[in-house]
Amino acid sequence: MTDTDGHGPQVASDRVASIGPAGNAGRILCFGEMLLRLNPPEGEVLLQGPTLTVRPGGAEANVAVSLARYGAPTAMATVLPDNALGRGARDEVRKHGVDTSGVVFKPGRMGLYFMTPGAVRRPADVLYDRAGSAFVEHVDTAFDWPSLLAGVEWLHVSGVTPAVGPNGTRAAIQAVEAAERAGVKVSFDGNFRGKLWSEWAGDPPATLGRMLATASIAFADERDFALVLGRTFEDADPHQRRRLAAAAAFEAFPKLERICCTLRVQDSVADQALSAVMLTRDGQVDAAPIHMAGVIDRVGGGDAFASGVLFGVWSGWSNEESLAFGLAAAGLKHSVHGDFNLFTAADVRAAMDADGFDIKR
Numbered sequence: 001m002t003d004t005d006g007h008g009p010q011v012a013s014d015r016v017a018s019i020g021p022a023g024n025a026g027r028i029l030c031f032g033e034m035l036l037r038l039n040p041p042e043g044e045v046l047l048q049g050p051t052l053t054v055r056p057g058g059a060e061a062n063v064a065v066s067l068a069r070y071g072a073p074t075a076m077a078t079v080l081p082d083n084a085l086g087r088g089a090r091d092e093v094r095k096h097g098v099d100t101s102g103v104v105f106k107p108g109r110m111g112l113y114f115m116t117p118g119a120v121r122r123p124a125d126v127l128y129d130r131a132g133s134a135f136v137e138h139v140d141t142a143f144d145w146p147s148l149l150a151g152v153e154w155l156h157v158s159g160v161t162p163a164v165g166p167n168g169t170r171a172a173i174q175a176v177e178a179a180e181r182a183g184v185k186v187s188f189d190g191n192f193r194g195k196l197w198s199e200w201a202g203d204p205p206a207t208l209g210r211m212l213a214t215a216s217i218a219f220a221d222e223r224d225f226a227l228v229l230g231r232t233f234e235d236a237d238p239h240q241r242r243r244l245a246a247a248a249a250f251e252a253f254p255k256l257e258r259i260c261c262t263l264r265v266q267d268s269v270a271d272q273a274l275s276a277v278m279l280t281r282d283g284q285v286d287a288a289p290i291h292m293a294g295v296i297d298r299v300g301g302g303d304a305f306a307s308g309v310l311f312g313v314w315s316g317w318s319n320e321e322s323l324a325f326g327l328a329a330a331g332l333k334h335s336v337h338g339d340f341n342l343f344t345a346a347d348v349r350a351a352m353d354a355d356g357f358d359i360k361r
Contacts, residue, residue: 028067028154028314029102029184031077031175032060032161033135033168034089037299037339039115046116046127056092057113057339059158059191062300066307066329068097070345072314075152077102079142081134085110096340104142108134115299118269124299128195130164140170145178154314155179156306158189159224162207163196169207176214188215189306190224205230212253217313219306221261225249238263239277246279257281260309260323262302262330270295272334276305276327278319285319287327295334304333304341308348328352 038052060076067074076098080086082105089110094100111130118124130136139161149155157176162169179186188211197204209228212218222233222245229252233244246259258280265273275289308329312322328351333341 026153026314027073027075027099027151028064028156028310029075029077029149029152030060030064030067030156032058032158033111033130033133033139033164034058034061034076034078034080034093035111035113035130036085036089037113037115039117042117043119044116046114046125052114053337055338055340056089057300058111059160059189059303060156061093061098062303062339062341063156063189063307063310064098065093065096065340066304066343067311067314068093069341069343070307070311070348072311073099075099075102077104077143077148079104079106079135079139081108081110082106083110086134092340102143102148104138106134106138106142108132108137111135117297120268120270123269126195131199136164136167138167140167140174143171143175145174146182149179149182149184152179152182152184154185154187154310156187156189156310157211158191159204159208159211160191160193160196162211163193163202163204165200166202169202173207173210176211180214185216186211186214187217187306187310188212188219189302190218190220191302192224192227212249213255215253215256217258217260217310218249218253218256219260219302219309220249221245228252242277243279243284246284250281258313258319260306260326262305262327265289272298274301274327274330276323276330278309278323280319285323287323290327290331292331292334297337298334300339300341301330301333303339305330307341311345324352325349 035058037055037057064074064076090100090103111133114127116125162172205228222241225245226232233241235241260278262276271293273289273291276287278285305326308326309322312325329348332343
């Protein structure tokens, strides 16, 4: 059963306007599992009280929602349970302008994760409950990739999908290799999930390496490349470690054009600074740190960064502008609860150009 009632994306840029709301040229397809996130109120640990807030999420869905809100024609491919939870999750991304015609409904359960928010010196903690979900059980047989990729310019995937089990690994490889055959560019976010990989006998270096081999842009840092390449990158300077890792990655993966990552400095859970770098075969671009006091929720910040950079690259912007837009988007995500980054391209632009924090009247 496939959802066929998708809403078209909002037209918010010259490129989107030239494509037209019914066109397929230049579409971005995000592929991965949607989850429901349950967390206690701020200041409480899990099950301290009787209340849990439920919100939709999932790395690739987070990216899809941001891209659609920016105005890019964006679609989501996932497997959801054929019940009220699955349909509700589908509706949550659809209301933001994501085309959900690539959502497939199958028997099974909804994937969940529980998050205890961090506070002061206590970091947030995640507990997954996604084994046996409809996605995990059916994802490797759910899609006709040549048909799904027709008219797609970019496929966005992450290292979460192969980590969920053998079916996820097969599906992730199927997706990126089908994209490679179809001439679709691949955007890959490392998103290494050690808790998920530890639950079964998978091979993260080999699997993530196969995915990276198809990628044009990778959202990854020296830890991701150390895992995949089986070597370490030693230097006291984190920026130099990333340059060393990027050089090795560019040598190992000829298709790779851009490597992007953030660097976070934390004084506490609520007081942080975030900077970013984009490395290419010709050099690097840096984005100056943004300081974030009073962080509300950092989950989804990396997805917000990836969506902002990808939107800039898709739009034909310079590397400098794309990186700055991605970092500003990541900063905004830290100001709202939930996985989704609920801002438009104009909001991100305003954050980039802000010269103060007065009330907008």
